[in-house]
Amino acid sequence: MKKKLLKMKDLSRTTGVSSGTIRYYVQEGILPRPIKTHRNMAYYDETYVERIRMIKELQKERYLPLNIIKMLMDSQDFSLSGEQKQLFKEIEKPLFEDEKLLSSAGKPLTREELAAHAGLAAKDIQGLESIGLIQADADGRFDPESIFLVEVTAELRKTGLTEELDFQVENLQIHLDLIEFLARKEIELFSKKVASKGLPPGRVFSIAQDSVNILNKLITVLHRRMIRKILKELS
Numbered sequence: 001m002k003k004k005l006l007k008m009k010d011l012s013r014t015t016g017v018s019s020g021t022i023r024y025y026v027q028e029g030i031l032p033r034p035i036k037t038h039r040n041m042a043y044y045d046e047t048y049v050e051r052i053r054m055i056k057e058l059q060k061e062r063y064l065p066l067n068i069i070k071m072l073m074d075s076q077d078f079s080l081s082g083e084q085k086q087l088f089k090e091i092e093k094p095l096f097e098d099e100k101l102l103s104s105a106g107k108p109l110t111r112e113e114l115a116a117h118a119g120l121a122a123k124d125i126q127g128l129e130s131i132g133l134i135q136a137d138a139d140g141r142f143d144p145e146s147i148f149l150v151e152v153t154a155e156l157r158k159t160g161l162t163e164e165l166d167f168q169v170e171n172l173q174i175h176l177d178l179i180e181f182l183a184r185k186e187i188e189l190f191s192k193k194v195a196s197k198g199l200p201p202g203r204v205f206s207i208a209q210d211s212v213n214i215l216n217k218l219i220t221v222l223h224r225r226m227i228r229k230i231l232k233e234l235s
Helices: 008-015 019-027 047-060 066-076 082-101 111-118 122-130 144-159 169-193 201-234
Strands: 035-038 041-045
Touching: 008 019, 008 041, 008 047, 019 047, 041 047, 047 066, 066 169, 111 122, 111 144, 122 144, 122 169, 169 201
Parallel strands: none
Antiparallel strands: 035 041
């Protein structure tokens, strides 16, 4: 089935974004180039509508700059081959099985149990669910990883980042977005440099496990360094 093609004026009317802004997105590579049938005539398929709406959402609701939005959208286009997907399935479980040790709870908890355990308001737990930071299973229980994330959020509240200071747990959305982008890029790089080389799963797992642990250390230091750098620039 052919995708519906839109002229610029139709795309602008549908998305509520000016033609000049759309052309700028294309020029900057945030949107792909349209189908040109003439020097002054171009057509945009229906995927442009969803892409533009996503750009608006990331700008207005998550306050992300266009360069980060471009990187996020580029990462969405990355896909794995069938063999790579199978390989990652084989190493995924042993790679992250130690995540169950993250929380002190020791077992999955219901929302009520989670609120009592972490000392976090039910409203905050709902906020974390709304942005996808935590997720309950089919029985309405949260796994140790989600429990740990709630525990950390409770620690943030205790530091003084409260609603009185207009800090909402939904503000953590930007961290989720950027970590997702980083993870996608890491998997893309890993699949090109390691997973596509025909190594046995055991060797791929070993490299992945060691790399994840080392990169976590790197990210912690770089995060602190970048905050110091920006504070110096602003002072």
